[in-house]
Structures are given as structure tokens and as C-alpha cells.
Amino acid sequence: MTIQYKSLDWKLIGAAVALSLIGIFIIYAAGYYEQSAYRQTFYERQMLWFLLAIAIFAIIIHIPFRFFDFGAYPLYGLALVLLLLVLAMGDTRLGATRWFSIGGVSFAPADVGKLALICTLARFFSYTRLPVTSKRRLALSFALTAVPVALILKQPDLGTSLVFWAILILMWLWSGLSPMILALLLSPVVSLITASHWLAWAIYIVVLLVVLFAYKPGLTFGVVIVIANLAFGSFLPFIWNRLADYQKMRILVFLDPGMDPRGAGYQIIQSKIAIGSGGVLGKGFLEGSQSKLDFLPERHTDFIFSVLGEEFGLWGSLVVVGIFAFLFYRCIRIAVRCRSPFTSNIVIGAMAVILFQFLVNVGMTLGMMPVTGLPLPFLSYGGTSLVMFWILIGLIISAEYRWQEY
């Protein structure tokens, strides 16, 4: 089918292209002083991936939206199969089984899972006749998310599993769930965190009971929430023991990076030094000593933002943050404009992935979030990640183009 290229949202496409090109530029800088020729040419490979991503994007925008609607559940099933398969026969790196290797190219089924969950939840929320806050509706959408999350936690990959929750929560909000109900639903997590100190937990439980009493969300709901809170609070040690050592370390080091300055805290400390030493104007292109002298770890991928912050300073960082902000604003505008609930849900789901990974990745480089290993959308080196984000952009652009469809 043919589409009118003029009618596409070129501003949004431009924002994504700009982020991808900035990414290639920074990957070039990050690899410039590398010793191995292989690492020096990461930017060339990223350029090829970018071309591929654009091609896939072009295909996506030609696909009628019905396809995603009908295909949502089969895609979800496929994703679950892939996630099971990767556990059985995937590559194990650094103690995690997350990838398939096909002809030298790694691909993570979790990325398929994200797409599948976006389509599935969009379909579920747009066709169900259950009221927004009905327990069944909440429970079913929760279950749809929890199944892939369970498989991903098995890999284990805590960071990616959180992306799935982000999709669910933003879609809940978009489908009209009151923030107060959402807060109550999320309250067991707070219980989990405060349970590390008995006094904090006691105060929290009292506050929770007061809120429940004042807000009156319904007796059963309230009881379930309280029981969930008590259960999570008392299960903290149990859950803590279930975490892998590196996960415990990441959380501990996040709370106190100075605890292990040569080990897990090293990355955070060096990233903060890199960004902070960049100041307002930055040290200049290829002049970042932290990156040049190898103090910044993982600077092509997870810590690409640190290279940007060091060499281009506050202004450079704000340009990138600004492009992201523009992108989010544009997505929300599109979602509001779309007539079909399914289409607008897809837009919000896609934005949820970009927004969450943006926040968690940049927050990590700034030392405000734990090290999760989530790449920065569009900028971090990595072909499958780039392709996945361009598929999301494709969905959003396609939704905008077809906003009148119902």
C-alpha cells in the first residue's frame, strides 16, 4: 500500500534521526582512543545498523494497523516461546542467558517481548468491556505482564523486567486508572523498600491505613492492598536472598557508591566524574580524559551519555535531553489525537519503553539510579536495540499517520 510521505510526522522522525546520528557521533568519540581496531570502528557498524533500522522503520509504517491488532496475541505467544527457548539454548554471558546468536548477530527475545506486550496490552485495554478499576481487568493485565517478566527474571535481567512494568503502568494511567489507585497498587513495592528498617516500615503502614480509610477504595480492594503490603514487607529478606549476588551488589552500591570504589561503584564514580568535569561547555570533542584514558567503562553502550556529558558539557547534554523531551511531548500529542483506543495505547506503550530507558539510563550515569544495564534509546551502541527503538518509532509514526482510523 502506498502512503503519503508528506503527511508523516517529520518532526518526530527528525528527533529520532537526530538522536541516532548523535549516538553514532559519540560512539565515534568513545572508540577513538581504543587500542583495538575492532573497537575503533564501532561507529561504522552502528551506521550500518542505523540504515537497517531505517529500512525496517520504512516497512513498519507501510503495515496497516489491523495487522498489529490481530497479530498481538500470536506475537505475544511467539515472544513467550522465544523467551523459553533462550533460557534453554541461549548464550550465557556474565552469568545471564539473554541472547540468541544468529550468524554473529546477537538478538534478545526480551526486545520481541516488549513489542508483544505493547500490542497485547493495547489490544486488551481497547477491547475489554470491564470498567477501568475492575479487579479482573487489573488482574488480567497484571498477569499478561507478569508472565514474560517471570521468564526474564529467570535469565536473570532485573532491568529489562522493569521496562515491562513501565509499559503496564503507563498504559494503566492512559486507560484512565486514577493515580491514587495506581499508588495503592504500587504500595507493596514501597513496603518492600521500607521494610529494611522496622520503624520506617511501621510509619509507612500507618500512613497507608490512614490513606485507605480516607480514600475508601472499597473494602475488598483495601484488604487486598493491606495484605499485599504486609506480605511484601515480611518477605523482604526472602526476596533479598533470591537476588543474584551481582544484583545485591548493584543495589548496595547504588545506595553507597563509595562502598566499593574499585568494583561495582567504580562505574558510577567514574561516570559522575566524567559528566561533572565536563562542566557547562564540556572538554571538547575527543578531549574527554575520562573516556580517552579508559576510566569510563562501557562507554559505547551503557555509559554513552557520560561521554556526551564530558565532551559537550551541560549544553550538549541538554540538547539531547531536549530532543527526548520533544519526542515524549509529541508522542503524548499523537496519543491524544488518535481516535482508536488501540492505536493510542500502542503510542503510549512505545513511549513508555523509551521514557523508562531514558530515565533509568541517564539517571544511572548521573549516579541517581542503580546500574541496570539498560541502554540509552537511539544513542547506545548496539544494533538490535537501535532497530527495536526504530520499530517503536515506526509504530508511533504509523499511528499518527492513521489517526483517523477507528
Add this chain to the structure above:
Amino acid sequence: MDQHRLSLEDRRNLLLGVAGIAVLIVFIGLVKLQIFQHSTLKEQSENNQLRIEPIVPKRGVVYDREMRVIVDNRPSYTLSVVPAEERKSITISNLADLLRIDSAEVRSRIRRNMTSVYQPATIVRDVELNHLAVLEEQSLRFPGVTYQMEKVRRYTYSLGSEAFTGYVGEVSEEEMKRASGRVDYRLGSMIGKKGIEKFYDSLLRGQEGTQYIEVTATGQAIGPYSARPPLQPVQGTDLVTSIDIDLQRACVAVLDSFCCGAIVAIDPRSGEILALTSYPNWDANMFSSVVPESSWNRIIADSSHPLLNRPLNGLYPPGSTVKFIAVGAALDLGLVTENTLLKPCGGGYQFGNRFFRCWEEMGHGALTAVHSLERSCDTYLYQVGVKLDVDELCRYYKACGFGALTAVDLPNESPGLIPSSEYFDNRYGKNKWTKALVLNLAIGQGEVLTTPIQLAQFFCGLGNNGVVFQPHMVTATVGPDGARTNIAPTVAFTLPFKPRTLELLKEGVRLVVEGDGGTARRLRNKLYSIGGKTGTAQNPHGDNHSWFVGMAPLEAPEIVVCAIVENAGHGSDVAAPVVGEVIKAYMEKKLGIKNQQLTAVNAGTPQ
């Protein structure tokens, strides 16, 4: 519950709010780091990439009086670890394997010598060259390990010079505390521990420079950091000493056949020390690298105490060498005249209920003052002692430089001991001691302790008409710019004797060798005149110590040689020939006489 459903506008605002908060969090984080914490983090980033390394200046060279090298420097490689760049479980274990030491030991050395995690901490000095080759070849196995070429001290071999050169070692915490504010020692800095190295440390060491090296996270040095130019060091000042290496060698050679002893040779005209030897000696080069524990234990356990610096710290009763003081005091005070014959010596002197023996059991007969010195008659001196007030005698001792530091330019000198009536009162109780103590004091026994350098200094006065120059060793300094500054000799004091008394004492010095009854007649020779005085110091712990202090040429003495040989017996038998050899070496060099001729002349001399 559907009343909770929100309007489209509310939902849009809600999502805008969520996205807005996310962007705001990032914005706040960026502003915090890049504006508010910028200066701290910028400094950390600089510290990250910089390794601050000292540029150690060349330590000053020590020359003898003819500009021959006594102490200079040789290259040595010091192996260090930069703690921040060390990789757990690789660096230390591989290094321990290479050096064949315990990895716990490596770790403790890092801890001990660490100033900052970014500064190299010394592990081994003077590392073997084949170890260096391994480090160079397999550098990946040793992340964080660096080595620097540094200069270590080289003491000219077999000079026995450690008695005055001392040695250098790593600065101790106590020394750092003491020097704080004046000299910036850092952990691992070398500092003079003894001798000239210590006394002139501030001149010899120069001033350390600093260089800034850019390094990668893996510790690889990139090169000098261009934004901060290095601070150049100031090279150490060279020292010219008054030591004569030839004479020093002669002293070592002549002492070599004995267990323990010391020789000090001073030019009485200036106080310049020509030779200074302590025996047994040890090799100061040992301290230039790592002292093997076995050698150290051997030195510590040695009953002959090699580390005791005998010329400055060996405390001995002076014996008869100081009889000049009691005799001079008696003459000065008019207690005897130059012609007075005291009671004849019959082998001793009865004082109260105690008989004080003269060393000559046969007796000396009646003697005048100068002949009492010639023959070293104890009986004469006992009678002088009876006439002398104890404090008067001690005042003379002190006026002759005993019981006080000579202020030689060497550290840790001992003052020795000269008593007083007060001292005896304290020690024995008031009125609980008798004049018998003074009798002993008169012959240089009992409660009097002197060092060889004090005795040499005293004889310098005798040989230089009573004028005593402060003994000193460094005569000139040569700065890094080559500018030479001479250090003028200074007069320390003059002997307390009247001119006529001094003449008589000098006559005594002459007669000891030249007189028919002189105790050191064997030193007499036809080429040059020698004077001196023998001494036999009673030693409660064993055989007597043998003393001799000689000077030559007698008409205008240029050299005073003081020798003590421990537990060797009479001064005339042992120490006198020792001094004779040293003076011979000096005069031979001065007169340009060939060794054989001199020996031939000596052989013909009646003993």
C-alpha cells in the same frame, strides 16, 4: 468504581506530568553535577589521569682533600606499585612469584609505603636486572607495577669510611615529624642516618622536583602532562672533606690485624680531620640496597660492636695520655716547679692505707715534671694528685676539652665524662670518698671517660702552642652551579696552661720518643721527629686498652694521630707502632720517600 475514570485532558496532563518529571529529574542531576559539583569532579578527573612523581635530585658527592671520590651514586632500579592501578589477585600474586617473597609481605610493603592510592609505593629497591626484563616483557601480568631508575649511594670500597660518611636509609616516621616544615620528606625518601650523610643531609639531598605524568585507567603512562610543567629539582651540593684517602687506607690497613680499635688523625694547624677509622668496620654499601636480614643479624650479634663509632662514641679511660693535665695544672698552680724532684719512685706510692702501684715495678727514681712524662711515672703523678684539689684538676680537664663535645661536624658525638666533687658526693655520699679518687684521676684512670677524638683534639692543642681548632671534616662545598665555598677553620679554645708550662709539656711530648727513658723510643727515626704519649687504660672487663697519641714533625706538627687498640696491652707495645705506621704513611707521602727506603731507615734505628 467507574467514578475514578479520568477525562482525556486529565490523562494527557497526567502523562505530560510523568514525562516532565522524568526530564526534570535528569535536568536536576545534570545541573548538580555539571554546575554545582563541577570543580570537585574536575579535580577528581585531573587526579585520575595524573600520577605525581618526584624527580629525585642527584645526591651530593663526597670528595677527599684531593678531590678523590669517597661517596658517589650508582644507578639502581626501584620497583613500586601504584595501588589504584593494581588489579586484585593478579598484581600482588604475580609480583610475589617474581620476587620470590610472600604475597602478604608485598601487601604489607604497599600499605607501609603508600602515600596515596595514585602514588607508587616502593616494594623493592635495587631490584635484579633479570626481574626487570620479566616486567618489561610481560607487563600485562603486572598491572600497576612501575619501576624507576634511582641513584643509590656508592661508598668507595675498603676505605673504612663509614665511621664518618655514615649511610643513608629510608626516612622514618620520627625523622619526618622532626623535619616537618623544614624539609619535605615523603615516605620512601632517603635521608642520611649517620655521619656526614646525616650532618650535611640538607646540603647533600638538594631539593626534590615534581613531574606530572598522564596515565590511563590501566596505569599505562602516556607521557608528561602538558597542562602542568614539571618542577625541576635542585641537585645536591658536593662536599670536599679534609680526609686523605691514602692516610685513611693506611689507618684501615694497620688496624686490620687487631680486633677492635680506632684511629683519628687531625691536622693541628686547622683542626682538619685527615683520617677517621673505627674498627671493626662494615660496608656502608650494604645499606644502599635492601639489607639482607642475615647480614644485619650478624652485625647486631657481633660482640665487637661494629656499629659503635669508636672515634666519636667509644668511651675509654684515657690512661697516661692525659698526664699532661695534672702535671700542667701543678706547674701552673706552682705546686711543683720545673726543677722540683718529687719523692723517688720505688714502684709505687703509699697513700693512707693503700699502695698505689707505678706501672714500672722497678721504679723510676726521683724525677722532674718533664721526665715524669717521658717515663710516664705514675708515682710522680700520684704525688701531684695529692697536691691538687679535685675540682681544680677537673676544671683543667674540662678546659682541655674533655667532658664536652668537640663540636666536630659529625652527628651523635658523645661528651665523655669528667667528674667533680659534686659528682663524687652524689655517687658515694658526702665525705664518703677520699682523695684516692683524685690520685687515679691524675693518671687518667677511674671516673674519667674520653673519646679518641677528644684526645686527638687535646694533643692538637699541645702541638699548636695551645691553640685548639675545632675538629672538622668538610672544608668546602661545591654547589650545583659549581660554585665552591670554603669553610674556614675556627678556633675552639686555647689550652689553659701558661706559656712556660706549655713549653714544658711539649718537651714531655718530645722526650716520650726522643728521651733515653721515653716509653715510645721505638718510634724514633732519622727522617723526621715524632712526639707523643703512650697510655694504658685499665679495663675492668678485660685486658688493658692500648693508647698512643703521636704528632709529627715535632718542630711544627702537621699531624696528630690518636690510636686506641682495645684489650691489646701496653700503649708502648701496640698503639705506639700503630701510630708510627700512620705517621710514616703521612710523612712518606709528604716527603715523597719510597716505602723501601723508609723501612730501611727504620730497621737501622735502635729500639
